[in-house]
Structures are given as C-alpha cells and as structure tokens.
Amino acid sequence: MYAAVVTSFDSAPRYQEFPTPEAGAGELLVDVIAAGLHPRVRSQADGSHYTSTDELPLVPGIDGVGRGADGLLRYFILPDTTLGAMAEQTLIDPRRSIVLPEGSDPVAVAAAMNPAMSSWVALRRRISFQAGQSVLVLGATGNAGRMALHVAKALGAAQIVAAGRNAARLAALPALGATATVQLDGDPDAVAENLGRAAADVDVVIDYLWGAPTAAAMVSVITGRADRGKPLSWIEVGSVAGPAAAIPSAALRAARLQIVGSGQGSVAARDFLAELPELVRAITAGAFVVDARPVPLAEVERVWADVSDAGQRTVLLPNG
Numbered sequence: 001m002y003a004a005v006v007t008s009f010d011s012a013p014r015y016q017e018f019p020t021p022e023a024g025a026g027e028l029l030v031d032v033i034a035a036g037l038h039p040r041v042r043s044q045a046d047g048s049h050y051t052s053t054d055e056l057p058l059v060p061g062i063d064g065v066g067r068g069a070d071g072l073l074r075y076f077i078l079p080d081t082t083l084g085a086m087a088e089q090t091l092i093d094p095r096r097s098i099v100l101p102e103g104s105d106p107v108a109v110a111a112a113m114n115p116a117m118s119s120w121v122a123l124r125r126r127i128s129f130q131a132g133q134s135v136l137v138l139g140a141t142g143n144a145g146r147m148a149l150h151v152a153k154a155l156g157a158a159q160i161v162a163a164g165r166n167a168a169r170l171a172a173l174p175a176l177g178a179t180a181t182v183q184l185d186g187d188p189d190a191v192a193e194n195l196g197r198a199a200a201d202v203d204v205v206i207d208y209l210w211g212a213p214t215a216a217a218m219v220s221v222i223t224g225r226a227d228r229g230k231p232l233s234w235i236e237v238g239s240v241a242g243p244a245a246a247i248p249s250a251a252l253r254a255a256r257l258q259i260v261g262s263g264q265g266s267v268a269a270r271d272f273l274a275e276l277p278e279l280v281r282a283i284t285a286g287a288f289v290v291d292a293r294p295v296p297l298a299e300v301e302r303v304w305a306d307v308s309d310a311g312q313r314t315v316l317l318p319n320g
C-alpha cells in the first residue's frame with residue numbers, strides 16, 4: 001500500500017510504499033477515506049509533541065474516516081502508534097470509533113472533528129460550563145479557534161469574545177457567533193485596554209496561544225474585572241505563541257482564577273470517546289461552518305509546508 005511516511009523528523013513525510021498492516025485481535029483493518037492534517041499531526045511528524053516516542057519510520061495521522069470489511073463508515077481516533085491515518089489502510093480499535101450517520105460527508109467530518117473536539121471537550125470535561133456564561137477565545141483566527149466559536153455558541157454561551165492577530169479573519173468572526181472582537185496586533189497598551197474592556201468579565205477563556213500573549217491577556221482581563229471574586233476558568237488548549245507563559249503571581253492571588261489544561265492525558269480517552277456521538281451529530285447536522293480543502297495523499301509532501309491559509313483545514317484522501 002501507499003502512505004505518507006516520516007523517515008526523519010527534519011523533513012516532510014513522503015508518499016511511498018509501506019507494508020500493508022494485518023489486523024490482530026480486537027483490531028479492524030479499514031480503507032482510509034479522509035484524514036485531517038491538524039497541527040497535532042504536524043507535531044507528531046516532527047517529534048515535538050509531548051507524546052512523541054522518537055520512533056521512526058512512522059505514518060502520521062491521529063484520526064480519520066474509514067470503511068472496514070463490514071461496510072460501515074466510521075470516524076476513528078488512533079492510539080499512540082507509528083501506523084497513523086495517512087495511509088491507504090490502517091488498523092483501528094472499533095471501540096475508539098463511531099459509526100457515522102448515513103449521508104455523512106467524510107471530508108467535513110475529518111476536517112472538523114479534531115479542531116472542534118479541542119474546545120468541545122474543554123468546555124464539557126475540564127470545567128463545569130453552563131449555558132448563559134461568557135467566553136473569550138484567544139487565538140480565534142486559527143482553525144481551531146474559529147471552531148471554538150461554533151462550539152461555545154452550540155453549548156449555550158451568551159457572549160463570545162474573539163481575539164486574534166489577523167485583522168481580515170477577525171472581521172469575519174461576528175458572522176460565526178462572536179459578539180465582540182479584539183485584535184491582538186498593535187500597540188500593547190491599546191491591545192490591553194481593548195481586551196480589558198471587551199473581555200474583563202468573561203467566565204471562561206479558551207486559550208490556543210499561551211506564551212507572552214497569554215500572560216499579557218491575563219493581566220488585562222483580571223485588572224478590568226468588576227468583581228474579582230467571580231470565578232474565571234482559563235483553559236489552556238494550545239501553545240502556538242510559545243510553550244511557556246510568565247504568569248504573574250498576583251494574577252493568582254488577585255482574582256478567583258483557575259488555570260487548567262485540556263488535552264491528551266488531562267482528559268481520559270474514555271471521556272473523549274464519550275463525547276464523539278453528540279459532536280458528530282452536530283457536525284453532520286451542519287451546526288458548524290467547515291472550510292475543508294481535500295487533497296490526494298500523493299501530494300502530501302507539497303501541502304505539508306503550505307500553512308498559508310489557517311482558515312482552511314487540509315484533508316488528505318488516501319484512496320481519492
């Protein structure tokens with residue numbers, strides 16, 4: 001079979017032949033129809049993700065849509081493995097999959113599930129989010145951040161503040177559910193003032209940035225709060241702006257602030273799986289705007305380095 005194969009953490013995967021897997025006990029061999037090229041997959045392929053074992057060669061891909069010999073179309077999540085979803089065939093554990101409703105769009109599901117799951121699981125499994133609460137999304141102009149707007153709205157958020165660097169993408173977010181926007185580029189004092197005015201009294205922050213922008217945003221939000229005794233849950237989901245943030249100690253003392261992470265390890269696999277059915281229903285029902293770019297797997301080396309449009313999610317088609 002053919003697959004995207006990583007032979008060095010310093011170079012992009014290459015489309016080449018790879019041994020066809022054989023199913024063992026409890027495994028199902030599936031023909032992969034669609035696999036999303038997520039940031040998490042890139043970090044898997046360059047060895048930088050915190051779960052990396054440095055084992056090579058490997059086929060990247062952490063989830064996808066496939067069909068087994070039983071004829072059922074499934075969305076699946078893979079365990080830590082060197083045989084990922086970016087191959088003509090892969091092995092799945094049926095218990096880590098969900099049968100898709102008839103008529104589901106495999107490309108839309110493969111594109112949306114991973115970015116939507118980050119905020120969906122964060123709000124449903126890491127904190128006690130209630131309908132009517134308000135949310136700030138830091139990094140809202142990225143793919144997962146844009147999806148977080150849909151998720152927050154679907155789960156009943158009353159106010160959604162979107163903060164990001166890209167002005168053009170930020171301008172489009174009110175149409176996706178943002179009730180206010182804040183541009184994070186520009187004069188730091190002006191950014192702090194705007195963020196404090198728009199988001200000071202939110203209940204929840206979904207943070208895809210971390211690094212220096214998070215430290216600055218946390219000071220702005222806490223300084224502007226009318227009632228610092230009002231609980232504020234800060235959920236760290238991504239770290240595109242840096243792996244470490246210099247959080248002032250006063251931020252933890254001056255407000256009723258809890259900082260939690262949401263991701264592999266902090267959320268048990270069974271809890272991720274328990275959220276799949278409802279999230280799939282929301283995606284297949286058209287509750288989210290999905291901007292997917294389907295590309296044949298044979299072009300993986302070309303598209304791997306193409307990150308020019310963060311508004312789209314590339315979906316690789318191994319058998320397309």
